[in-house]
Amino acid sequence: MKAWKRRGAIVAGGLVVVSIAAALVLNALNSNIALYVTPSEVAAGKAPQNSAFRIGGMVKDGSLRRDNLTVHFVVTDTVKEIPVSYTGILPDLFKEGKGAVVQGRIGPDGQFAATEVLAKHDENYMPPAAQHAVDQAKRAQGAAQQTAADGASKP
Numbered sequence: 806m807k808a809w810k811r812r813g814a815i816v817a818g819g820l821v822v823v824s825i826a827a828a829l830v831l832n833a834l835n836s837n838i839a840l841y842v843t844p845s846e847v848a849a850g851k852a853p854q855n856s857a858f859r860i861g862g863m864v865k866d867g868s869l870r871r872d873n874l875t876v877h878f879v880v881t882d883t884v885k886e887i888p889v890s891y892t893g894i895l896p897d898l899f900k901e902g903k904g905a906v907v908q909g910r911i912g913p914d915g916q917f918a919a920t921e922v923l924a925k926h927d928e929n930y931m932p933p934a935a936q937h938a939v940d941q942a943k944r945a946q947g948a949a950q951q952t953a954a955d956g957a958s959k960p
Contacts, residue, residue, distance in 0.1 A: 841906075843938035848885040852911055860887055860917060861906040862939065869901050880907060880917075884942040887911075891919040898924040 806814075840858045842851065852858060860880055868879035875892045878901075889907055899905060899922060909919035 843942075844880055844882045844885040844887045845938065845942060847887050847911065847917075855910075857908060857910055857920070859906050859908045860889070862887075862904070864899070864901050864903055864905050866901045880905060882938045882942045884946060887917050888915070889917045889919050891922050893922075895922055896924040900924075 840853055842853075842858050842860055844860060844862050846852060847860060862880045862882040865879040865881045865886060868877075870877045874894070875890060876895060877888065877890050879886045879888050881887070889909075891907065891909075903924065906923045907917065907919040908921040908923075909917055911917050
C-alpha cells in the first residue's frame with residue numbers, strides 16, 4: 806500500500822472514531838438534560854411529555870401534607886398551581902411560602918411526581934428563571950385586574 810493511501814485510511818478511521826465518540830457524548834447529554842418549566846407553562850401544555858423536567862416556584866401556604874414518607878404540596882407561580890407528590894426526605898430548608906425547584910414527570914392525572922426536590926439556600930435567593938416567571942405572572946395579574954377595573958368604571 807502506498808504511503809498516501811495509508812495516510813488517507815488513517816485519517817478516515819480517525820474521523821469515524823471521532824464521529825462515534827461525539828455521537829455518544831451528545832446522546833448522553835441529551836438523555837440527562839432537564840428543562841426548566843414554570844407552573845403556568847405546564848398548565849398551558851408546554852411541558853415536555855414523557856421526559857423529566859423541572860418546575861420552579863413557591864410552595865403554596867397550607868398545601869404541605871405528609872403521608873408517611875410521601876409528601877404532597879403545591880408549587881405556584883402566583884397564577885397557576887401544580888400539585889406535586891414526592892417520596893423521600895425533604896431538604897431542611899424546604900418550607901411553605903418559600904421557593905423550591907422540583908424535578909420529575911407530570912402524570913396523566915396532572916399530578917407532578919417528583920424525583921428530586923431542591924430548596925433555596927438563603928432567604929433572598931430564587932433561581933433567575935423562577936424569579937422572572939413570578940414577576941411575569943404578577944405583571945399579567947396586575948394587567949388583568951387593571952383591565953377589569955377599567956371595564957367596571959365605564960358606564
